[in-house]
Amino acid sequence: MKAIVCADRNWGIGKGNGMLFHIPADLKYFKEMTMGSTIVMGYATFLSLPGQKALPGRRNVVLCDIDGWSAPDVTVCHNFDELFSLLGEDTSNVFVTGGQSVYEQLIDRCDTAYITRVDDAADDAEKFFPNLDKREGWKLQERSEKQESNGYTFTFDTYIKE
């Protein structure tokens, strides 16, 4: 299982129910990385998707404890028992895609985290990703060259859990 996120220097990832930055190159990276995989997200993150629609080309799994909630092309899991029985033993093709509450619950079940690390510190961030620089067992394995898109500077970082 892997996590994928776009975070600022302080590991900020969102405000209200939206992202902090609009970075087209990051959206492209997210699409390329997750295409064909299972993506697991929280209900709030699902509601923040464009048109509140499942992302095409991926199995969309949404964690939500509202009885009876459903959406087209979405598999709803009401708890982790349902999630892990759906995913089965092999979770190598599963991406955790947010938001804060789901990252916090699942980060230690991940072996890899793909962080688009934006060289910015949003002072209005309200949602955060766990700080992998301080989290036991995690280390930065690879950092890309500096990238630029839509006026932002960022790197594509890969953290692994030892």
Ligand SMILES: NC(=O)c1ccc[n+]([C@@H]2O[C@H](COP(=O)([O-])OP(=O)(O)OC[C@H]3O[C@@H](n4cnc5c(N)ncnc54)[C@H](OP(=O)(O)O)[C@@H]3O)[C@@H](O)[C@H]2O)c1
């Ligand atoms: N920068 C990025 O890459 C990125 C990526 C994704 C999201 N985000 C941001 O993250 C923020 C949203 O994060 P969030 O923490 O507020 O919400 P979230 O994690 O997306 O969703 C929270 C909701 O998911 C449901 N849920 C979570 N864990 C569950 C479990 N174990 N079993 C059953 N239901 C569960 C609950 O729904 P109920 O309300 O039904 O209980 C909970 O209220 C937004 O700002 C979004 O833009 C950023």
